[in-house]
Structure formats: C-alpha cells, structure tokens
Amino acid sequence: AKDRWVKPSPFRRRDEVDDSQGYDEDALLAAARAENRAVAQPHLRDNGIAGKGLTVGHNPHSELSSNPHRMVVNPYDMMPPADDPLQLDLTEYPMASGDCASYGADTKGFRLTLTYHGKTRVLNDDKKVPSSRNCPLRYRIERILTHFPDNGPPVFAVLVQMESHGFEGPDRRYLAITGLL
Numbered sequence: 001a002k003d004r005w006v007k008p009s010p011f012r013r014r015d016e017v018d019d020s021q022g023y024d025e026d027a028l029l030a031a032a033r034a035e036n037r038a039v040a041q042p043h044l045r046d047n048g049i050a051g052k053g054l055t056v057g058h059n060p061h062s063e064l065s066s067n068p069h070r071m072v073v074n075p076y077d078m079m080p081p082a083d084d085p086l087q088l089d090l091t092e093y094p095m096a097s098g099d100c101a102s103y104g105a106d107t108k109g110f111r112l113t114l115t116y117h118g119k120t121r122v123l124n125d126d127k128k129v130p131s132s133r134n135c136p137l138r139y140r141i142e143r144i145l146t147h148f149p150d151n152g153p154p155v156f157a158v159l160v161q162m163e164s165h166g167f168e169g170p171d172r173r174y175l176a177i178t179g180l181l
Contacts, residue, residue: 003123003178006040006047053145053157056086061140061161061172068140075116075146075154075181086181087115088141088158095126100135105165110139112160116181123158123177133173135165142174146181154181 015032017023057073059066069090074081095109109126129136142161148154158177163170 006043053147055145057144071141084117089113090141092139095129097129103165105135107135137163156181
C-alpha cells in the first residue's frame with residue numbers, strides 16, 4: 001500500500017552453476033524461486049501481505065500491436081464489467097544520467113499516471129534517474145495486477161519494463177509500482 005520495500009528486501013541471490021555436465025534451467029529457476037519465497041514469506045506475513053493478485057492486463061515486449069505507454073483494463077475479471085475501467089498512461093522524456101553520456105546512451109525518465117473512478121494520480125514522475133537503473137533507454141507498461149482482499153482495501157501492482165544499456169545490447173528489468181486503488 002505504501003509502495004516501498006519490505007525490510008530487509010530486496011532479496012537478491014546469485015547462484016553459480018557448473019554447466020559442464022549440462023543443467024535443467026526450469027529446475028534451477030524453480031529451486032531459486034522456492035528458496036527466495038521461503039526467505040521472504042515470514043517478512044510478508046509480518047507486514048500483512050498475503051494473497052495473490054490477478055493479472056488484469058499484460059503487454060509483453062513481443063506484442064507489437066498494442067500501445068506500450070497506455071493500458072486500459074477492467075480491475076476485476078468479470079463480464080460485463082462491474083466497475084469503472086482502470087487506465088495507466090506512461091510518458092517517457094529525455095533525462096541525462098551520469099556516466100551514461102560517455103556511452104552515447106540517450107537515457108530517459110518516465111511519468112506514470114493511474115486514472116480510476118474519474119481521479120488521476122501520479123504514480124511516478126522522475127526528477128533524476130536513480131543509479132540503480134543504470135542507463136535506462138526506454139520504458140513500457142508490461143503488466144498490471146489487482147488484488148481485492150476480503151479484509152482490506154484493494155491494491156494494485158504495475159510492472160514497468162525498462163530497457164537499459166547493457167554489455168551486449170539492452171538489458172530488460174522490471175520496476176514495480178504498487179499502491180491502494
């Protein structure tokens with residue numbers, strides 16, 4: 001609800017894999033997720049974070065026919081819709097980022113707004129590019145999830161996909177923006 005990290009996250013792990021005998025990517029990913037979930041679960045429970053959201057909009061980078069900067073969805077999986085639509089709008093703008101200019105990277109910041117029940121809120125509006133983003137080149141709305149818990153206010157999570165300057169081409173990472181509906 002407060003769009004901030006649950007302490008002591010973020011949880012990061014890096015596993016070194018001996019691939020000389022081959023390896024099963026799916027099994028390794030499943031094991032890493034299970035271990036991270038086990039570490040995170042007590043912290044989530046202590047902060048009253050439970051339940052699973054519903055993906056109500058998804059726009060992967062492979063989708064060429066949709067608008068990567070606008071998404072309009074029903075906040076529930078119900079037809080006909082039982083609520084007003086929820087609209088996200090993302091605007092990119094040039095923003096210098098430290099050492100990135102020496103790479104020739106045209107870095108960007110972004111503004112993200114959410115419109116729901118006739119009210120528009122600014123969810124993000126960069127004043128400077130955080131160093132954690134490295135050299136961001138572009139952004140897109142990748143997904144929105146909603147959750148309507150039985151004993152609490154409805155919440156959302158927007159995943160913004162960011163491409164940044166990488167060693168062998170662009171790197172893709174996700175920024176999560178959360179809050180109360």
